[in-house]
Amino acid sequence: MNRGKQFPYLNRELSWMDFNGRVLEEAFEKENPVMERLRFLGITASNLDEFFMVRVAGVKAQIHSGYKTPDISGLTPEDLILRLTRKIRTFTEQQYTALHRSILPALRKEGVRFCTPAELNAKQKQFLSDYFHKILFPVLTPLAVDRSRPFPILSNKSLNLAVRLKNSEEENMFALVQVPSILSRFLQVPDPEKKIFVLLENVISDKIKELFGMYQIEACSPFRLTRNSDLEIDEDAEDLLTEVQKSIKKRKRGRPVRLELLQNCDPEIKEFLVETLDLKPYDIFEVPGPIDLTYLTKFASLPGYDHLCFTPIKPVNPPAAFWGYEDIFQAIREKDRMVHHPYESFQCVVDFVRRAADDADVLAIKQTLYRVSGHSPIIGALIRAAENGKQVTVLVELKARFDEENNINWAKKLEQAGCHVIYGLSGLKTHCKILLVVRREEDGIRRYLHMGTGNYNDSTAKIYTDIGVFTCKEPYGVDASSLFNVLTGYSRPPEYRRFIVAPHGMRSFFHRMIQRETENAQKGLPSGITAKVNSLIDPEIIQLLYQASQAGVPIRLIVRGMCSLIPRLPELSETITVHSIVGQLLEHSRIFAFENGGNPKIYMGSADWMPRNLDRRVELVFPIEGEELRKRAFEILEIMLADNVNTRIMQPDTNYLLVSRRGKAAVNCQTLFASKARKSVAELKKSEEIKLLVPIRDADSAKLQK
Template sequence: RLSSKENKGEKCFAVVQVPSILPRFTELPADGDTRCFILLEDIITDYLEELFELHEIKAVCPFRITRNSDLTIDEEADDFMYEIEKSIKRRKRGRPVRLELLQHTDEDTRKFLIKALNINENGIYEVQGPIDLTFFSKFANIPGCEKLCFAPIRPTTPPGDFFGYTDIFRAIREGDRLVHHPYETFDCVVQFIAQAAEDENVLAIKQTLYRVSGNSPIIASLIKAAENGKQVTVLVELKARFDEENNINWAKKLEKAGCHVIYGLTGLKTHCKIALVVRREEDGIRRYLHLGTGNYNDSTAKIYTDLGLFTCNEQFGADASSLFNVITGYSRPPEYKHFIVAPHGMRSFFEYMIRQETENAKKGLPSGITVKVNSLVDPKIIELLYEASKAGVRVQLIVRGICCLIPGIEGVSENITVMSIVGQLLEHSRIFRFENAGNPRIYMGSADWMPRNLDRRVELVFPIEDETQKARAFGILDTMLSDTTNARFMQSDTSYEHVDLRGKKKISSQLTFYHEAQARLKELQSIEKDSVLIPIHSAEE
């Protein structure tokens, strides 16, 4: 807020943009071991009088606005990609939906911003300290600040399930393989597509891509596969929020290489994570699958926790072919043998499974529900979980982010616990366990319990049926539930509290998984080293 020196009393306002090209903070000279830093907006504030020499500075307020980033797209347009590109350009001019400013902001300045931005009062957030705290992450790269960083979690290479194998297809033929990222390297997924691209017996590759890295080795392999004469079909979801531009560029490169590219389905986002490789073998055609909980993104795979299943189970392969027929053509959704697919069947499946646990509890049979998701907001699912709790079903929920269910309400949700694990890595995997009257069933996949996932997206949840991998999946959930370091539990007043460590062991589930992966690989290496060497004799001996 300014006041003119020449025309006394005349009030005006000026907005100074903080340049994003400059560092957010600068280190200042300091004595001894002390280090001092100043924010860019504070430097600008200190020099405002030089910028507005003809005015007197009356008040200064750093602020930030968030614009509506939803794209308005005509999905029936002849050129869908062009429509997306036009919408991206309009995003920078989207309607302001949030205003962040400092507490105790000058009242005149506050009113000016509200009027200028035409923002509702409930869209105003007053903060106590600096706005946009992401700048703190930059300290990790400053020399002398190493002690502020976590010790890195470096993936084991190869994952235990692929130890001793150079032929990834042989490994999958011999049994289902489960990988846990980033404790185990994502390179096995990259190599799965890379080997398929070069293998002369591979006939086709089909894959869904939602978010990929800026220099994706998976896309490079898909391009190589097309150049090698294989049939390559890729669904690139152009409506993936904030990745639209990146995905458009990849889609064009894939098309140029000869891949068959689909841009998604009208009215739906394709969020499932699946890759299908069709291979000709001595005993016929075999389908190899990778099914995941996370994106085919080699960059985020280093900091997101996700799970992936490799299998050549023929019934899974048949379901995969049916799913690709739906998302790449005009097929009606089939009756899947093992897959649970949204938007036609996933909601009804989960509702049935929760009701079944409720009925089992009423009959005195073993019952229980353990679920790990990123968000839980679906009203119908929440209602059914409350009913299950009232029937005596023990419900354990691991929800990293938004959770609209409230645990611990007398007569409603006494049997429900809600924990959130926020640690060094971003929890991203989705896992669903149902006790099923003493014969537990476990599923993994791409869907959270939100209306958008169950009703407005193509999502995939798949069962873990191999007994060895089922036991491992159960163990993963048990380890998470035992976390006492990064876990917080929701109270009945919706607040969260850390675990009371008195009398309890300090356990970080993320570090436990990391150490287990390392120990498993070392054990396999030791076994290989100590194995008996058998000499090869000639046939004449």
């Protein structure tokens, strides 16, 4: 298919900024509790950090190398960096508008304030002074910068103070002080009535003279560097683990791609930093302050402020799918089971691995791990399984961006416990989510399987929406064994019975399914496509969707993040709608439904509609079969499409507008899913209680008397 610019296509970086803008809108939303608004603001800041470290860094690297070819949206790297910089500057202004004009005033009404040392009373100033001398002073390391002491390599995203001093000869001198990240960024000072907090950099600035007693302090300005952190890994290296470790070290020394300064920064300090770091004007971002809003996420999680947060969505445990079953294998043998996280607890997945680790009849466990938590119970169960003599094979993806160090540590522990650890395939990231348990039973070997849309991460499973399916049906088990053989050995990709696997068969599968809907519409047969993904930027998929729309196929898309397709364009995409759901939880599941001429089919899996997922990753998409599971899967899509609280709809001009609720009851799909999960368990519990109260029948009574 022609990859040239043959159709409207929104640049992916600009589309990503639009997504982060939708998150920022939640920080402005006065209906959201104030601590949640702070949390959303902190999320936009950490999102933007990663965007600079990878995507902006990539564009600047293209410029540095002289690359001038326009992308599919028609923009050269120079064009894009200018548009991006303008968009990011506007976005940054909106971040600080949200903080200073909306959120901080709302916090003050709740008795919570951020102050500078100058605003405190004598007793509070003494508290800060004691903290500085007892805690801060021993940790701080002032670094002079002169001919004998060059500018140090500052850690990526670290917050620092640049100090301009004068010696006895009235000469300008410069020094740096890093704000220690090991200590809390915010410090609460005693106050009988209000909750008062002071930022750590303000405490250090207030006492900066004590670090440079022999010099006159002329100015002290905070600043922060963001570096290029996209790893370059030689996947042909003999030892991939060592190669990744080397690349992680290089990340800390990556070229600066952003310098954040305060708007009232001392001009000579600014000149010193810009010249020393060899920065371009588009690398410099001056903000009202404070610099680095990512701390707001931690601040929003402080204990004692539950009344200023969303009512937490608490998972039901056990979920309805496993209610009343002590033996998880028995439950799966009876029928396939579906769980919807975090409305239904991820604990059932953890229990599945734990039970397999301790079950004497389990012979082998095979699992892929992309991102896991810092204290993963699943890793612990896999280690115990190996210690119990089971054959344990784990594919740990070392190249999972920004989780490389965590995954290396887990890989080493798994190897030490006797697990077979695979680091993935050369040139491909293994992103599929699959867990296979091989068990010996009376009628032979049976394979139990969990397939999901999200990572085996018990921490993110509390805030990411994902779906998992348990089955022991033979076609799925055979496919799972074949897939693991491809991952661990030299097996050729097989003809799968149920699985759709990237990179060898997934692109062609989606092409066929979309083209079939186009043909059905042309024949007058029922047609329709509904897809939920995190990102939609693949040019070929977009072109096929445009063609399907031109044939009259109704297309409903739920795309949380980047979307390069433009809906509702006359004679091109008139039948396409694009919904973006941004709410209390992060939408992460991927679901694909096709009308199929009146015989609807629905699939779930790990893949987004992006070139990397379809061509450069090992991904898994699987069909949902059985009337009960299919009904539930379709219902999940319909509820999300009915959401009018968290949903924004993309317009033909690429802007997103909130769904109008005029005259309609509020539908929040996330709280509705939570309510349905609770209701299902409550009904099962009630049914169980009724059974316990059934009176003994006469016939039974007669038997008892005998």
